Structures are given as structure tokens and as C-alpha cells.
Amino acid sequence: MNNIIYLDAAATALKPECVINAEMDFLRDSYANAGRGMCARAVAVDLAVSRVRKKVTDFIGAESETQIVFTSGTTDGMNRIAKIIDTILCRESLKDKTIMVSDLDHHSARLPFEVLRDSIGCNIVLCPMDEKYNLMCSDLPKADVFVITAMSNVLGKPQDVPSLIAAARKKNPNVITVVDAAQYVVHEKIDVKQWDCDFMCFSAHKIGADTGLGVMYIKEPERWERPDKFGGGMVSKIIGSAFSHSYEIKWEPAPAKFEAGTLPLTQIVGLEPAIDYLIEHRPNLEQIKYLYDRLLKNKNIEIITERDSSMLTFYLRNMHVLDFGAMAGAKGLCLRVGNMCAGWLHNLMGLSGTARISVGPWNTEADIEKAAEIIEGTVK
Numbered sequence: 278m279n280n281i282i283y284l285d286a287a288a289t290a291l292k293p294e295c296v297i298n299a300e301m302d303f304l305r306d307s308y309a310n311a312g313r314g315m316c317a318r319a320v321a322v323d324l325a326v327s328r329v330r331k332k333v334t335d336f337i338g339a340e341s342e343t344q345i346v347f348t349s350g351t352t353d354g355m356n357r358i359a360k361i362i363d364t365i366l367c368r369e370s371l372k373d374k375t376i377m378v379s380d381l382d383h384h385s386a387r388l389p390f391e392v393l394r395d396s397i398g399c400n401i402v403l404c405p406m407d408e409k410y411n412l413m414c415s416d417l418p419k420a421d422v423f424v425i426t427a428m429s430n431v432l433g434k435p436q437d438v439p440s441l442i443a444a445a446r447k448k449n450p451n452v453i454t455v456v457d458a459a460q461y462v463v464h465e466k467i468d469v470k471q472w473d474c475d476f477m478c479f480s481a482h483k484i485g486a487d488t489g490l491g492v493m494y495i496k497e498p499e500r501w502e503r504p505d506k507f508g509g510g511m512v513s514k515i516i517g518s519a520f521s522h523s524y525e526i527k528w529e530p531a532p533a534k535f536e537a538g539t540l541p542l543t544q545i546v547g548l549e550p551a552i553d554y555l556i557e558h559r560p561n562l563e564q565i566k567y568l569y570d571r572l573l574k575n576k577n578i579e580i581i582t583e584r585d586s587s588m589l590t591f592y593l594r595n596m597h598v599l600d601f602g603a604m605a606g607a608k609g610l611c612l613r614v615g616n617m618c619a620g621w622l623h624n625l626m627g628l629s630g631t632a633r634i635s636v637g638p639w640n641t642e643a644d645i646e647k648a649a650e651i652i653e654g655t656v657k
């Protein structure tokens with residue numbers, strides 16, 4: 278192993294052996310495409326995909342496997358949701374509608390809806406936040422679409438998703454609720470039924486599975502009649518005449534109708550052991566508390582997260598955060614520096630960038646001790 282201390286789990290998690298082995302076994306011994314073959318090997322891949330879909334269904338408390346769509350990640354999921362809403366509600370009806378976003382949002386969650394606003398000309402409003410940057414249920418504006426970041430990737434605090442959704446539905450029973458759970462999923466149990474959200478996304482790579490795979494939960498997949506992507510594996514029938522060029526196309530039922538093209542099969546195979554592993558090995562947040570207590574004493578460090586947050590984020594009084602990241606990195610410490618694709622929150626806090634420590638199940642006490650020494654030595 279190389280000699281680094283990896284404290285950047287919130288960017289992407291290191292992979293446990295069980296995930297690496299599952300993917301290697303699949304690549305070496307069992308590889309075939311899914312949904313396209315009748316031989317025993319192809320059928321075994323179909324069964325594996327179904328098994329993982331069931332695992333995800335249970336993992337997030339969904340009702341049915343038909344609600345689970347494999348995407349390429351949270352970013353892909355959020356962009357697709359904006360597109361699904363755009364095409365289904367149709368531009369005309371969206372014009373006088375209101376989309377609620379928040380300054381907690383990652384660029385991946387907010388930008389697709391900002392762009393939608395730009396192209397349609399609908400309204401955009403902000404979800405109110407308290408002085409600790411928690412989303413507030415009181416004084417919620419009436420919205421037709423509500424984008425909720427379940428846990429900010431800068432502040433690491435779980436938001437009260439079910440209460441926010443209930444409050445938004447009180448204002449408008451038809452509000453479409455979209456939850457970005459990219460960070461939340463690492464630390465807390467997701468229960469989409471209790472949340473009562475219409476859509477939810479997370480990325481597999483943040484929970485120890487591979488890149489290139491994400492999950493998009495859709496509460497009522499048949500409500501969204503027209504898929505947002507088109508290709509192989511999602512058409513059940515084409516009815517009509519080639520001469521007249523008039524066809525009727527019947528989509529497969531969900532989830533296939535939202536999964537055009539070949540799925541990232543190797544990554545899907547790795548997701549099953551990753552979920553089992555995550556449930557048994559959530560990040561040890563005592564390590565964050567230890568670093569919090571220790572770095573709080575340092576006069577050059579200003580911590581912006583709370584002691585019980587899932588991550589530790591700070592800025593430096595005496596040096597630029599990018600210089601700090603490069604210097605700590607040269608000493609073997611991997612952490613995240615910059616605006617963390619959360620530009621709106623950084624603007625609100627009046628900071629150009631911050632440094633973030635996040636831990637995973639691989640981190641030892643020795644890692645944390647050494648990290649504290651490196652940070653203290655770098656900001657001195």
C-alpha cells in the first residue's frame with residue numbers, strides 16, 4: 278500500500294476487498310450483457326442485476342424494484358430528473374411554476390434546475406435556512422418542484438427531509454420533491470417511503486462501490502410516461518408501417534424504460550457487497566470529534582462544522598486553502614480543498630474555499646493522529 282492518509286471519503290470512498298473481489302470475479306468468470314441473451318451466462322447476469330436492484334430497494338425502503346433506476350451517478354440522476362419534469366410537465370405548463378432550491382445544494386443538484394429556469398422562464402425561490410444553515414420548514418414558499426439536499430457536502434448535517442416534504446405538501450399537495458442523498462446515504466438510513474419524496478438520487482462510489490453507477494428512485498415510475506433517454510433495452514414494441522413512417526412505440530415498463538443502453542454491469546455487481554459492507558461499517562464519527570476537539574485549539578484554524586457533523590470543514594486564518602491542500606498533500610494527507618462544488622453556500626458564508634476532512638471505515642486512530650500532526654505542522 279502507498280503511504281498516504283486518505284481523509285477524503287466524502288469525495289469518494291476507498292473500495293473494500295469484497296467489492297474489488299466481486300467485480301474481479303465477474304469480469305474474469307461471469308461476464309456477459311444483461312437483458313439481451315438467453316444463454317445461461319446472460320441469464321445469470323440478468324439475475325444478478327435483479328438481485329442488486331432488490332438489495333437497493335430494501336436498502337432505501339422503497340416499495341418495489343420498479344422504482345429503482347440505475348444511472349451513472351447523482352449528477353446524472355439530478356440532470357435526468359430535471360429533464361423528466363421538463364418533458365412531462367411540458368414547457369408551457371412549467372412557465373408560471375416555481376422551483377425551490379437551496380444554498381446548501383451541490384452544483385449537481387441545483388444547476389440542472391437553474392438551467393431549466395433559464396430555458397423556460399419559470400420562477401426560482403430559495404428554501405429558508407436558520408443561522409446554522411439548516412433548511413427550515415417554517416415560512417416555506419409555495420413551490421411546484423422542491424430540490425432538497427439531505428446532507429450538505431460542506432456541513433455534514435442531516436436535514437429533516439420528511440418534515441420539509443410534509444411542509445411543502447401542505448402548501449402545495451402536488452409539489453414534486455427531489456432529494457439529493459449523495460452524502461446522506463453514507464451516514465444515515467434512507468427511508469423513501471417515510472420521506473414520501475418523488476425522486477431521490479445517490480452515487481455508488483461514495484458508499485464503497487464503483488464510479489459510473491448511481492441510483493435514481495422514482496416513486497411513481499408510470500406517472501412519467503415519456504422516458505428522457507432512448508436506446509436499446511427500453512422498447513417493448515414498435516407498431517406501424519415502415520411505408521407510412523407512422524409508428525407507435527410502446528416502452529417497456531419501468532425500470533427498463535428509464536435504462537436505455539447497456540448498464541454498468543461490473544459496477545452493479547460491486548454495489549451489492551458495498552451495501553452490505555456499508556451497513557456493517559459506517560464511518561467512525563468519533564474520529565471527526567477527536568479532530569474537532571484538537572483543531573479547535575489551533576488559532577490559525579476556523580472550524581465551520583459542528584462537533585457532531587459527519588465531516589470536519591474549516592478555513593485558515595493565515596494561508597490560502599489551496600496552498601494548505603497542496604502542502605498537506607505533499608506530506609501524504611489527502612483531503613478536499615476548494616469550494617467543493619457548493620459555490621452558493623461558500624458565497625453565503627463569504628468564503629472562497631474551505632478544507633474538508635471526511636473519514637471512512639479504513640481510517641485508523643494512527644491515521645487521525647498523524648493527520649492532526651500534519652495539519653498543525655502545515656498551518657503553523
Ligand SMILES: Cc1ncc(COP(=O)(O)O)c(C=O)c1O
Nearest residue numbers: 350351352383385430459460480
Ligand atoms: C451532496 C452532493 N450532491 C451531488 C454530488 C455529485 O455526485 P457525483 O459526482 O457522484 O455525481 C456530490 C458529490 O460530491 C455531493 O456531495
